[in-house]
Every structure is written in structure tokens, then in C-alpha cells.
Amino acid sequence: MSQEIAVVGSPDFTTGFRLAGVRKFANVPEDDKDEQLDDAVREVFEDDGVGIVVMYDDDLDHLSRGVRRDVEASVEPVLVTLGGGTGSGGLREQIKRAIGIDLMDED
Template identity: 80%
Template sequence: MSQEIAVVGSPDFTTGFRLAGVRKFADVPSEEKATELDAAVEEMLGDDDVGILVMYDDDLEHLSRGVRDDVETSVEPVLVTLGGEGAGSGGLREQIKRAIGIDLMEED
């Protein structure tokens, strides 16, 4: 059973999570996003200990199409994105729905 939280992103993004006790992380400096982000995300997706993958929402734009599709459709680990231009209540609602399998805010 996957129990670890992993964080991928810039050192500024991952630092707070590391201070909070997250042990799995990948720092990807801004100037290396185009080349290093795919590899870091693929590594976390392949780690059986990772249950939740946290990324900055705008970083999804820097992923290749294949890796982006993999991470967005992954059930375990589930992707949680924070911040950025695309973040909003609809995005969080979809993330929760994907993580637990039901829509808690479904209207009758």
C-alpha cells in the first residue's frame, strides 16, 4: 500500500514540503524544466511507495504529452496540483473525485 507523499518542482516549491517532513522530492530548477521534469515525474510514478504526487499546477505545461497523460490519469499515485493559473475549485474537485472514486459535491 502506497503511503508516501512525493513533491516535484522548483526548489522554492519543494522546500516547504520538505520542512513539513516530506522525504521524497525532486528539485527541478527552472532553467532545467524542459529536460529534467519528465524524468523526475516518471521516477515518482514508478515508485511503489508513493501514493500522492504533489506538483505546481503550471509545471504540468512543461511535461511532454505522454508523461502528462500518464500523470493526469494515474490512480496511484494520485496527482495533486497546487497554485498556478489553472488551479481552482473545479480542479480540486476533480482531484478529490479521482482520488476517492466518488464526487462528494454531486448535486441530486
């Protein structure tokens, strides 16, 4: 069972998580984001010890179409995005994908 949290993003984004004790991370410099982000994300998602991957929401726009599709559809590890355009709808979808049910379903 996957139990670790991993963070992918710029050094500024990952530093706070590292200080909080997250040991798995991939720093992707801002100036090389379009070239290195796909590889960093693939590497983290292939790690069997990772259960949750945290990324900055706007970084999803820098992923290639195939990688973005794969990470958004992934159940394990689950992708959690922070900041940027993430609203309650995005968080709701992330929770639904992670646990398999919609807690807010009114039916």
C-alpha cells in the first residue's frame, strides 16, 4: 500500500513541503519547466511508494497532453493540486476520484 506524499514543482513550491517532512520531491526549475516537468511527473507516478502527488495547479498547463491525461485519471497515486485555478469543483473532483464516491451527492 502506497503511503508517501511526493511533491513536484518549482523549488519555491516544494521547499515548504520539504520543511514539513515530505521526503519525496522533484524540483523543476521555472526556466526548464516545459522540458523537465513531464519526466519529473512520470518518475514520481511510477514510484510504488507514493500514494499522493501534490502539484501546483498552474503546472498542469505545462504537461504534455498524454502525461496530463494520465495523471488526472490516476487513482493511485492520486493527484492533488493546490493554488492557481483550483476551486471547490476541482477539490470535489479530487476527493471523488481518491475515495470513489461523491460525498456531496444530493441524490
